[in-house]
Amino acid sequence: MTVLFYLSAIIAVISTVAVILQSNIVHALIYLILSLLAVAVVFYSVGAPFAAMLEAIVYAGAIMVLFLFVIMMLNLGQRSHAQEQEWLSGKIWIGPSVMAAILLVQLLSVVTTEQAVTEVVEVGVQEVGLMLFGPYVLAVEIASLLLLAGLVSAYHLAKK
Amino acid sequence: MTWEVGSALNIAAILILVVVIAAMLIWVERRLLGLWQERLGPNRVGWFGLMQVVADMVKIFTKEDWVPPFSDKFSFVLAPNIIMIVVLMSFSVIPFAPGVGVSDSNVGVLFILAMASLGAYSVMLAGLSSNNKYSLLGALRAAAQMVSYEVFMGISLLGVVALTGSFSLRDVVLAQADGWYVIPQFVGFVIFLIAGIAESHRVPFDIPEAEQEIVAGYHTEYSGMKFGMFFVGEYLGLVLVSSLITVFFFGGWMGPAFLPGIVWFVIKAFVFIAFFILLRAALPRPRYDQLMSYGWLFLLPLSLLNLLITAAVILMGS
Numbered sequence: 001m002t003v004l005f006y007l008s009a010i011i012a013v014i015s016t017v018a019v020i021l022q023s024n025i026v027h028a029l030i031y032l033i034l035s036l037l038a039v040a041v042v043f044y045s046v047g048a049p050f051a052a053m054l055e056a057i058v059y060a061g062a063i064m065v066l067f068l069f070v071i072m073m074l075n076l077g078q079r080s081h082a083q084e085q086e087w088l089s090g091k092i093w094i095g096p097s098v099m100a101a102i103l104l105v106q107l108l109s110v111v112t113t114e115q116a117v118t119e120v121v122e123v124g125v126q127e128v129g130l131m132l133f134g135p136y137v138l139a140v141e142i143a144s145l146l147l148l149a150g151l152v153s154a155y156h157l158a159k160k
Numbered sequence: 161m162t163w164e165v166g167s168a169l170n171i172a173a174i175l176i177l178v179v180v181i182a183a184m185l186i187w188v189e190r191r192l193l194g195l196w197q198e199r200l201g202p203n204r205v206g207w208f209g210l211m212q213v214v215a216d217m218v219k220i221f222t223k224e225d226w227v228p229p230f231s232d233k234f235s236f237v238l239a240p241n242i243i244m245i246v247v248l249m250s251f252s253v254i255p256f257a258p259g260v261g262v263s264d265s266n267v268g269v270l271f272i273l274a275m276a277s278l279g280a281y282s283v284m285l286a287g288l289s290s291n292n293k294y295s296l297l298g299a300l301r302a303a304a305q306m307v308s309y310e311v312f313m314g315i316s317l318l319g320v321v322a323l324t325g326s327f328s329l330r331d332v333v334l335a336q337a338d339g340w341y342v343i344p345q346f347v348g349f350v351i352f353l354i355a356g357i358a359e360s361h362r363v364p365f366d367i368p369e370a371e372q373e374i375v376a377g378y379h380t381e382y383s384g385m386k387f388g389m390f391f392v393g394e395y396l397g398l399v400l401v402s403s404l405i406t407v408f409f410f411g412g413w414m415g416p417a418f419l420p421g422i423v424w425f426v427i428k429a430f431v432f433i434a435f436f437i438l439l440r441a442a443l444p445r446p447r448y449d450q451l452m453s454y455g456w457l458f459l460l461p462l463s464l465l466n467l468l469i470t471a472a473v474i475l476m477g478s
Binding site (some may be wrong): 024026027030033048051052053054056060061062064065066068069072073076118124125 | 232234237238251266269270273274276277278280281284285287288289296299300303304306310314329387461
């Protein structure tokens with residue numbers, strides 16, 4: 001499981017970097033899907049099969065399909081490709097790199113000081129369900145209200 | 161080597177058999193359609209035309225494999241691979257018989273749904289990368305159809321999952337020892353059947369590749385083995401949906417003891433394959449908006465109602 005974890009974590013990092021570096025929007029999206037699938041494997045390897053499958057179904061399977069759908073409708077093609085290449089060169093890298101470096105230092109200091117949890121405990125589907133509809137029921141309800149609001153506004157916009 | 165779930169021998173046998181059966185279905189479909197339409201179908205090559213598949217394969221392997229210069233090559237080559245990989249991966253959680261299967265994952269149902277939703281990328285990327293109007297139209301139709309019907313597919317299975325109390329497909333089969341789920345979950349079965357046809361885009365839901373309207377839809381620009389992968393991928397999807405119906409609603413390998421479990425499984429699955437082929441000979445294609453409104457306005461409320469009633473019955477019983 002440790003090998004699986006590190007392997008998929010490396011794939012996730014590399015493909016996420018590729019998402020930023022790709023100037024072709026469809027290729028960037030394919031890398032993003034790969035990255036999400038790698039994160040799903042990470043979840044699986046640390047003992048959360050339910051979260052892993054939901055990551056694959058909801059993020060990699062549904063949300064990214066909608067992204068691709070929008071790209072298909074807009075038909076961006078060569079123009080956006082050239083624009084992206086222009087954006088990805090020169091001074092634009094400095095600001096994000098500095099901020100990312102600060103975050104990386106913070107992350108590394110947390111990782112080195114915190115006590116590492118090496119034991120993998122598998123959390124079953126039923127336990128997740130009981131937690132969601134037990135102590136965290138308020139969060140679930142609030143999330144469902146948010147989704148309802150989104151649904152109503154999407155209906156309103158589509159009706160115009 | 162031992163013959164148990166997940167052994168190398170088991171995996172190799174399932175992989176090879178599933179692909180061979182899917183390829184043979186091309187001949188089965190043409191013969192059965194011929195039978196029902198009062199003609200002969202391919203009967204020249206070999207016994208009853210059985211070698212027709214081999215001839216087709218030789219042809220498709222030796223054809224020029226053309227990648228259009230105006231296409232996005234990376235996505236164009238990737239797309240047909242996705243459908244093959246995704247469908248073959250789905251077979252890994254199916255319990256064919258006691259001791260036969262690749263993996264008894266405890267999230268098997270979710271794995272099937274995840275793979276089904278990833279399958280949408282194959283048709284979308286194929287249509288988008290071809291850089292062709294008809295391909296793009298086909299891909300748009302395919303994307304909308306697959307995303308919508310996935311929803312009902314998932315919800316219709318939740319009734320079965322609630323009755324079993326497990327996401328493992330082997331548990332689903334074992335829980336049907338005293339009665340197939342097709343009786344308590346008849347509504348779920350019908351919705352899953354319809355959604356399954358839509359997911360594998362077979363007639364009457366082959367709107368993404370409707371040849372009378374948009375040439376061949378998303379695989380208009382494909383030729384040679386890349387087209388062959390889409391073609392075999394569609395038959396693999398047909399085998400997968402039939403196997404899933406057998407597992408979820410018709411007791412999997414269970415049957416009277418005079419035949420081994422795997423034979424019962426194959427018989428049941430083949431009945432559904434034949435049903436899907438008969439459907440192709442019998443039904444016309446609906447219009448695109450009819451398909452979408454039928455899904456969202458009829459199947460979605462029905463599947464939610466089915467889940468609600470199933471849950472209420474289970475709660476009252478406990």
